[in-house]
Amino acid sequence: MSQSVVPVNIPGAASYEITVAPGLLRSAGERLRKLSKSDKAAVVTDAHLAATHLPILRESLQRSGFEVISATLPAGEDHKTLRDLLPVYDVLLGARVERSTPVLALGGGVVGDMTGFVAATVLRGVPFVQIPTSLLAMVDASVGGKTGVNHAIGKNLIGAFHQPVAVLIDPEVLETLPERELRGGLAECIKHDVIRDAEGFAALEENIGRAFALDVEYLADLIAHNVAIKARVVEADPFERGERAHLNFGHTFGHAIETVSHYSYSHGECVALGMVAAAFAATRLGLIDSGSQRRIINVIQKAGLPTGGLKLDTDEVMDAMHFDKKVRSGRVRFILPDRIGHVIIRDDVPEPIVREAVESLR
Numbered sequence: 001m002s003q004s005v006v007p008v009n010i011p012g013a014a015s016y017e018i019t020v021a022p023g024l025l026r027s028a029g030e031r032l033r034k035l036s037k038s039d040k041a042a043v044v045t046d047a048h049l050a051a052t053h054l055p056i057l058r059e060s061l062q063r064s065g066f067e068v069i070s071a072t073l074p075a076g077e078d079h080k081t082l083r084d085l086l087p088v089y090d091v092l093l094g095a096r097v098e099r100s101t102p103v104l105a106l107g108g109g110v111v112g113d114m115t116g117f118v119a120a121t122v123l124r125g126v127p128f129v130q131i132p133t134s135l136l137a138m139v140d141a142s143v144g145g146k147t148g149v150n151h152a153i154g155k156n157l158i159g160a161f162h163q164p165v166a167v168l169i170d171p172e173v174l175e176t177l178p179e180r181e182l183r184g185g186l187a188e189c190i191k192h193d194v195i196r197d198a199e200g201f202a203a204l205e206e207n208i209g210r211a212f213a214l215d216v217e218y219l220a221d222l223i224a225h226n227v228a229i230k231a232r233v234v235e236a237d238p239f240e241r242g243e244r245a246h247l248n249f250g251h252t253f254g255h256a257i258e259t260v261s262h263y264s265y266s267h268g269e270c271v272a273l274g275m276v277a278a279a280f281a282a283t284r285l286g287l288i289d290s291g292s293q294r295r296i297i298n299v300i301q302k303a304g305l306p307t308g309g310l311k312l313d314t315d316e317v318m319d320a321m322h323f324d325k326k327v328r329s330g331r332v333r334f335i336l337p338d339r340i341g342h343v344i345i346r347d348d349v350p351e352p353i354v355r356e357a358v359e360s361l362r
């Protein structure tokens with residue numbers, strides 16, 4: 001089976017590798033043994049994965065001599081809270097984890113962010129291993145070291161940067177992922193190619209349907225390609241002072257749609273609509289031609305993601321974007337393509353164009 005290894009070198013942090021290989025879950029124990037002499041390993045997962053993929057990981061860890069401690073979170077974004085994390089600390093501390101005990105996240109982005117926060121804080125920090133199981137977690141959430149939980153005031157407001165010691169990605173686990181979740185991950189893949197890779201974008205136009213056929217070799221290549229793009233962006237700007245903002249392409253409009261729709265659209269669907277709006281604004285500003293705009297819309301459609309049909313009030317969406325702006329005490333910043341594979345940051349987009357872009361989503 002093919003295997004891809006993407007090295008990650010974040011300034012000021014230990015370097016580590018992201019490994020992508022079909023069947024990797026079954027050999028996770030051997031991989032971890034090369035990194036850890038610990039006699040214990042703690043796995044945090046959610047209720048959906050506990051029954052399906054946890055037994056395979058547990059067995060693999062045990063075969064390599066780890067005593068396995070496991071904690072199961074309730075599934076879903078609604079449970080991404082400190083309150084839901086407390087029992088995990090109880091399990092880990094009750095089992096007498098040590099500073100050298102690796103803590104593994106087996107799950108989507110919610111499990112990854114929450115487990116990373118536990119790993120950053122329990123005993124002031126223990127080794128953290130990501131085993132992402134949703135496409136979004138594989139190509140996005142598992143790279144960059146952001147960990148945390150939501151607060152009633154807003155999402156991801158409590159957290160820490162904590163880089164993993166390894167990321168193990170087995171595309172075979174996607175076989176059980178609901179298709180809507182798969183599409184959500186594809187939205188971030190489209191984003192990555194629009195901001196960084198024209199060739200990748202052309203390949204995506206050609207092949208994206210293979211993701212739905214769960215062509216594991218294709219998915220493995222797609223994931224490795226995307227992980228590499230995100231890793232390069234994060235390496236250049238680990239603390240989000242500059243170009244890491246490029247990863248917000250589609251997210252300025254997208255977050256506003258997410259808020260105003262009260263999360264009836266998934267994150268990926270909001271990002272899809274947000275990318276369509278950003279492509280519209282970029283076209284109006286003369287940054288890209290209508291042919292490039294068309295290509296962006298088409299690939300989003302091929303991913304089974306929405307490009308229109310939005311029934312939200314434009315003023316409310318505009319207000320939500322401005323609220324975001326007030327929170328960050330500045331102007332609304334848009335990430336806009338000036339060609340496919342390259343973006344620029346603009347904080348001077350005239351309001352009528354922003355409004356038209358939102359209205360173009362009807």
Ligand SMILES: NC(=O)c1ccc[n+]([C@@H]2O[C@H](COP(=O)([O-])OP(=O)(O)OC[C@H]3O[C@@H](n4cnc5c(N)ncnc54)[C@H](O)[C@@H]3O)[C@@H](O)[C@H]2O)c1
Nearest residue numbers: 048075076108109110133134136137140141146173176177
């Ligand atoms: N840290 C970061 O840089 C970063 C980046 C992007 C997103 N995020 C976070 O990621 C979260 C979203 O991640 P997500 O979309 O993976 O959500 P999620 O973790 O809620 O997973 C989505 C659903 O799919 C299920 N699931 C996951 N893998 C499965 C599999 N292989 N088979 C069957 N079911 C499976 C989960 O149980 C859940 O019900 C958000 O909380 C977001 O804030 C973090």
Ligand SMILES: [Zn+2]
Nearest residue numbers: 188251267271
């Ligand atoms: Zn996103």
